[in-house]
Amino acid sequence: QVQLVESGGGLVQAGGSLTLSCATSGFIFSWYHMGWFRQAPGTGREFVGSISWSGTNIYYGNSVRGRFTISRNNAGDTLILQMDNLKPEDTAVYYCAAQQRNSPLSITEESYEYWGQGTQVTVSS
Numbered sequence: 001q002v003q004l005v006e007s008g009g010g011l012v013q014a015g016g017s018l019t020l021s022c023a024t025s026g027f028i029f030s031w032y033h034m035g036w037f038r039q040a041p042g043t044g045r046e047f048v049g050s051i052s053w054s055g056t057n058i059y060y061g062n063s064v065r066g067r068f069t070i071s072r073n074n075a076g077d078t079l080i081l082q083m084d085n086l087k088p089e090d091t092a093v094y095y096c097a098a099q100q101r102n103s104p105l106s107i108t109e110e111s112y113e114y115w116g117q118g119t120q121v122t123v124s125s
Contacts, residue, residue, distance in 0.1 A: 002026035009119030022079035022096030029077040038092035093118040
């Protein structure tokens, strides 16, 4: 069965760094574009970043561009989100998601077929 399992969340002070991982199984990872989204309490899900199946194309949300880096390891079926210079407004549950690669790389959650359960990131001021 399809599984996406996020890890690496936690509590960090503003200005610090965290690395999130998304371990996947049950589908052919290299056949899918991958994305990160986040959701803070009382808000909708926000696009963080996405990477094409080959790693060639990468998009970032405006609020994280220049601070977050998305990458993937197709041999290990793993997606990574490196988060630097974290701010309190980055506090949210972070989700990884998979989009079939037969469509252009997307920044909208409706395009993504598989989702993880999320990992909590809390940034203190």
